[in-house]
Amino acid sequence: MKSLKPILFLLITVTNGHSFASEKDKSFQEQSMLSVLYVQTSTEFAANNIQTFNNASKALDIALQDNTWTAALEQKGNFAGKIPAIIIDVDETVLDNSSFQSRTILSGLSYPNGWSKWVNESKATAVEGVYEFLHYANDNNVKIFYVTNRLESFREPTIKNLKNLGLPFDDNVNTLLMRVDENVRDKTERRKNIAENYRIVLLLGDQLTDFISTKEAYVFHSDRKKLAKKYSDMWGSKWFMITNPTYGRWELSIYDEMPESEDEAIQKRKETLNP
């Protein structure tokens, strides 16, 4: 049985400022180059996202006709009469931050270096297909909740970015639920709070934790992959996953122990390959 502690430790160190990458040797960051180019240049990626959001719109039609339908594991009790809502993640689901990823490759410095500067510029583009989908939901009187692990301190530039893109945003209700505690990435409580007043009809995200708890999702990759099958009834009907090949828990879950150097991380990546 693999210990989860090193993975959790890695998350904390990576997300709190530690990074292996350096300006001198850019080779570690350059390992991300093809995945970022795939996001930025391929029709395949754009088509896949349009496909996902088109299917999400069709699922929404079904969900709105059926008041016994809920997409949230956290939804309990009698919800049939509640206002329908969707929960959508922000980064790499609505906002495309691949320009930030490009910067990290060219500079050799990884997240969180430059992240704050990028967010404050409010110039992320929209993921293909999301504009049409969100307007479709909005036109059908579905409340849109943006649930993101961007820190609360980024509220203003995030709202500005969403509005600049012409995305529906309700200023009258708090529809942007951010990460209040730097150390709490789990979105379960936020979904639960929304479920108290709304019927959550769809979930959309690019990370497993946009759908389930961190407790369940933060496991070694071989166990983590089984979760896709566990929830096979949800994908494409109530849950819609945007592919993110550039970063995420999927990457951290390949390290069973905390790599102490770039070389060690690369070695672990190679060992994880299945030839």
Ligand SMILES: [Mg+2]
């Ligand atoms: Mg995301």
